[in-house]
Amino acid sequence: xxxxxxxxxxxxxxxxxxxxxxxxxxxxxxxxxxxxxxxxxxxxxxxxxxxxxxxxxxxxxxxxxxxxxxxxxxxxxxxxxxxxxxxxxxxxxxxxxxxxxxxxxxxxxxxxxxxxxxxxxxxxxxxxxxxxxxxxxxxxxxxxxxxxxxxxxxxxxxxxxxxxxxxxxxxxxxxxxxxxxxxxxxxxxxxxxxxxxxxxxxxxxxxxxxxxxxxxxxxxxxxxxxxxxxxxxxxxxxxxxxxxxxxxxxxxxxxxxxxxxxxxxxxxxxxxxxxxxxxxxxxxxxxxxxxxxxxxxxxxxxxxxxxxxxxxxxxxxxxxxxxxxxxxxxxxxxxxxxxxxxxxxxxxxxxxxxxxxxxxxxxxxxxxxxxxxxxxxxxxxxxxxxxxxxxxxxxxxxxxxxxxxxxxxxxxxxxxxxxxxxxxxxxxxxxxxxxxxxxxxxxxxxxxxxxxxxxxxxxxxxxxxxxxxxxxxxxxxxxxxxxxxxxxxxxxxxxxxxxxxxxxxxxxxxxxxxxxxxxxxxxxxxxxxxxxxxxxxxxxxxxxxxxxxxxxxxxxxxxxxxxxxxxxxxxxxxxxxxxxxxxxxxxxxxxxxxxxxxxxxxxxxxxxxxxxxxxxxxxxxxxxxxxxxxxxxxxxxxxxxxxxxxxxxxxxxxxxxxxxxxxxxxxxxxxxxxxxxxxxxxxxxxxxxxxxxxxxxxxxxxxxxxxxxxxxxxxxxxxxxxxxxxxxxxxxxxxxxxxxxxxxxxxxxxxxxxxxxxxxxxxxxxxxxxxxxxxxxxxxxxxxxxxxxxxxxxxxxxxxxxxxxxxxxxxxxxxxxxxxxxxxxxxxxxxxxxxxxxxxxxxxxxxxxxxxxxxxxxxxxxxxxxxxxxxxxxxxxxxxxxxxxxxxxxxxxxxxxxxxxxxxxxxxxxxxxxxxxxxxxxxxxxxxxxxxxxxxxxxxxxxxxxx
Numbered sequence: 001x002x003x004x005x006x007x008x009x010x011x012x013x014x015x016x017x018x019x020x021x022x023x024x025x026x027x028x029x030x031x032x033x034x035x036x037x038x039x040x041x042x043x044x045x046x047x048x049x050x051x052x053x054x055x056x057x058x059x060x061x062x063x064x065x066x067x068x069x070x071x072x073x074x075x076x077x078x079x080x081x082x083x084x085x086x087x088x089x090x091x092x093x094x095x096x097x098x099x100x101x102x103x104x105x106x107x108x109x110x111x112x113x114x115x116x117x118x119x120x121x122x123x124x125x126x127x128x129x130x131x132x133x134x135x136x137x138x139x140x141x142x143x144x145x146x147x148x149x150x151x152x153x154x155x156x157x158x159x160x161x162x163x164x165x166x167x168x169x170x171x172x173x174x175x176x177x178x179x180x181x182x183x184x185x186x187x188x189x190x191x192x193x194x195x196x197x198x199x200x201x202x203x204x205x206x207x208x209x210x211x212x213x214x215x216x217x218x219x220x221x222x223x224x225x226x227x228x229x230x231x232x233x234x235x236x237x238x239x240x241x242x243x244x245x246x247x248x249x250x251x252x253x254x255x256x257x258x259x260x261x262x263x264x265x266x267x268x269x270x271x272x273x274x275x276x277x278x279x280x281x282x283x284x285x286x287x288x289x290x291x292x293x294x295x296x297x298x299x300x301x302x303x304x305x306x307x308x309x310x311x312x313x314x315x316x317x318x319x320x321x322x323x324x325x326x327x328x329x330x331x332x333x334x335x336x337x338x339x340x341x342x343x344x345x346x347x348x349x350x351x352x353x354x355x356x357x358x359x360x361x362x363x364x365x366x367x368x369x370x371x372x373x374x375x376x377x378x379x380x381x382x383x384x385x386x387x388x389x390x391x392x393x394x395x396x397x398x399x400x401x402x403x404x405x406x407x408x409x410x411x412x413x414x415x416x417x418x419x420x421x422x423x424x425x426x427x428x429x430x431x432x433x434x435x436x437x438x439x440x441x442x443x444x445x446x447x448x449x450x451x452x453x454x455x456x457x458x459x460x461x462x463x464x465x466x467x468x469x470x471x472x473x474x475x476x477x478x479x480x481x482x483x484x485x486x487x488x489x490x491x492x493x494x495x496x497x498x499x500x501x502x503x504x505x506x507x508x509x510x511x512x513x514x515x516x517x518x519x520x521x522x523x524x525x526x527x528x529x530x531x532x533x534x535x536x537x538x539x540x541x542x543x544x545x546x547x548x549x550x551x552x553x554x555x556x557x558x559x560x561x562x563x564x565x566x567x568x569x570x571x572x573x574x575x576x577x578x579x580x581x582x583x584x585x586x587x588x589x590x591x592x593x594x595x596x597x598x599x600x601x602x603x604x605x606x607x608x609x610x611x612x613x614x615x616x617x618x619x620x621x622x623x624x625x626x627x628x629x630x631x632x633x634x635x636x637x638x639x640x641x642x643x644x645x646x647x648x649x650x651x652x653x654x655x656x657x658x659x660x661x662x663x664x665x666x667x668x669x670x671x672x673x674x675x676x677x678x679x680x681x682x683x684x685x686x687x688x689x690x691x692x693x694x695x696x697x698x699x700x701x702x703x704x705x706x707x708x709x710x711x712x713x714x715x716x717x718x719x720x721x722x723x724x725x726x727x728x729x730x731x732x733x734x735x736x737x738x739x740x741x742x743x744x745x746x747x748x749x750x751x752x753x754x755x756x757x758x759x760x761x762x763x764x765x766x767x768x769x770x771x772x773x774x775x776x777x778x779x780x781x782x783x784x785x786x787x788x789x790x791x792x793x794x795x796x797x798x799x800x801x802x803x804x805x806x807x808x809x810x811x812x813x814x815x816x817x818x819x820x821x822x823x824x825x826x827x828x829x830x831x832x833x834x835x836x837x838x839x840x841x842x843x844x845x846x847x848x849x850x851x852x853x854x855x856x857x858x859x860x861x862x863x864x865x866x867x868x869x870x871x872x873x874x875x876x877x878x879x880x881x882x883x884x885x886x887x888x889x890x891x892x893x894x895x896x897x898x899x900x901x902x903x904x905x906x907x908x909x910x911x912x913x914x915x916x917x918x919x920x921x922x923x924x925x926x927x928x929x930x931x932x933x934x935x936x937x938x939x940x941x942x943x944x945x946x947x
Contacts, residue, residue, distance in 0.1 A: 029681055030651050030672040032716045035093050036379040037675060043616035048072055052616055052646060053090045056426045061090055062610060067130045070606045074184055074596055075134045080247045081142040087646060092425040095373055095385035095405055099129040101136035103157040105626040105644050108133045112427050114452050116359045116408045118194060118499040122474040123187035127601045131184050135177040143168060146254030156627035167257035170917045171215055175230020176246060183591040186495050186599040190231055190588040193513040194539060197557060198224035200290050201538045203283060205559045211279040212870040216912050219773055219879045220866035222313030222334055226917065235587055236282035241271050243594040260914040261873055293516060293583045300534045302556060302565035307347030315562040319553050320363035321546040327553065328363045333561055334772045335814060337723060340368060353390055353397055356722045360455060364411035366392040369418055371407050372399060377718050378677055387418060389436060400439030408455050412462050419456040419465055429453055431467065445485055459503040466501045466508055472603045477501055477508060490523055500542050504569065509533060509543040516583035520554055522574060531574035622650040635661050649675040662703050664688035681712040710735030723769040732760040757790035775861045775881060776817040782806040788835045799828035802838035816862045823855040842887035844902040844928025844937040850891030857887045879910040901931035906941060
């Protein structure tokens, strides 16, 4: 009996998930995520790929097209698939490093700016994206078979994408892509020891979590994401069962892709081990390899400087000593947003300022600088990287550049200048020096070969800069003489994933994974002799020199995150590099021989053809039908089409509703255009409709004609500043509705037979970025003002005015939150709800319309527990939380008022159903005690909606 109940619940949740996908896609409106107008787009037509590029990146587009054509066969080989044509969009207006492949519509978008962090390894940025995103393209084409192909026939890319993600875990999608980027190149994240550091530390510290916790995440304990987990699971599978394993698993799982557990069951069918079993086998194998890696190693003794007790995974990054001997670092973790902190010599810690996520912090004297990512106010695909400076003494923070593309800024010893990496939309990279007061560009050093430059740092005397340069042949360590511009390589280009270099006398200290574990190394600037400075068990990062005490300060990774530690700087104690044993696990090695047997991303091997180039007009390419739907939901059948263009400036939908019993149809058309500064949404529907009415005690079917048209103009304005997220949106709608031949309509519906209406709104929210664990913003507010006016048959008028504010404050303890709401709404006629209410009604009561209604509430939310409880593959419960509330409302109608007061509690759990990583849901129960009538109400709540 128990198994039957479980199966029934699984089927119910499965149907719930499927129908959750559909309305989201069909009712979508365009977001402001567009490039600014005025870009001249070009289309490069290769044999199997279309590359869409801004005109200034045409040459880069040719290189990408050649690279993708060259890689096509290797990318599809181990999945045994023939890739269809793909469109690749090269964007160059953003300052974010990323790339993705998606459906709706089918495309891959690559962002031009490489990362300053070490996660990309030693590969050239577009080469890394070519193998990683190219493998995703092959995956989507491979998944388009079996039932998924059947869904694609009936729903287009909407069906293909929905059932691909329903049936295939994200750990496979990303893990397989990481495995291929590693196998086809001399780089790739599978070769980077920092990539497995989180899992390795947990395993060697005796913390092995369940498969569900490792994959689906936790609010209690840190586990690296599905990229890390997936790479190791995919690689173990191929090591143990051969190159064809995942090809065979997909061949079988796609036959039953309507069933969310099909991937794990296909693994079981082919290998005898399901996903949980493969995870257990993988961790057993890795445990042995990782323990062997550290056997016999002598570890450097360190002094820990941060004394605050860690209750959860927390990192102290980029520690640097300042004028008074204290240390400044960037604090971040599961319980803390990005915050600059100061740690005094006695270990006491104080917070300086919360900042937005950044890849580097530089400190000198009393100044701190970092790069801030700023999104354009309207064109969200355009972003900038500006330099922020904070003065510890005055507590003043300012951005000294505006709409710049400056990365990894570093303060000079006297604090008057800042060295930074400049990266233009033309993908031209240079090292520049800025005035730290006004951001003026003082010097730009030539970079004729256009190497990508990373993490510059000043010498103690301020006349040299050390930086990493990178292109097609790995990373080099280079010194620049500021006075004459001469450059000298201290370390030649190579595959050592070096990072964060700093000066120390005649040495350069830098991070490296030479031994197989990230540690701090040194190279003599004259002799080139290299040494290992630290030997830590899990990883050492971000070296900084304390000149006063002749100490090395760095971040040391441990089970609970990165600590700040120091050691004396004693060059005589350093170990020469030639005495250091390389202990890379090389877990990926069998994959190399299974694929091409070598690094194939050699520029000498990639062809250099010139493919045809034509103008690409976003307007002429506005129509791009990618999905359609046919939904028989008796007594109606719904069908239609969805179109989105490549540049996300135009969305169009068409729909038909066919009533089976009366054989009548209605039609709808919708369009959203975001190529102008305001976004324009238009909807049109017309035709015959049918509904069942009770007439003279009997159910009677009525058929009528209805025509509706509306147009909305809205202007979103992003005014975010660092960690303060802010969005302002203003909009207006004008519409017309006409109903005729409606014989049996309810008496109240007759009011709206013919109606003109206008609506307008102003929305604004301002939130401080929260930590991963926080239930709500720490500080902030939401506000909305809306106005609607309707004219019925040129005779009667309907009016609705709504206004509400919601405020957020911190609670008594960490992750607790207080929120308060005040709202008011006016209706010209309280009996009817053509204009639906825009404000909340006191909980525990049934909503009623009033001519005037005022509402206020106070909520206190808090986490209760983080159970990380898996009910098989059915549910994974991540968090239990509570919300205490008090609601007050008063409504006026016909010169009489009615009061509503309630107090109660909501008990919720945040869970993931069916192991669908991307579908975390909150659900629970609400108890409301109605003070006015001394009664109560218990409701089920799902995603804050009561039933």
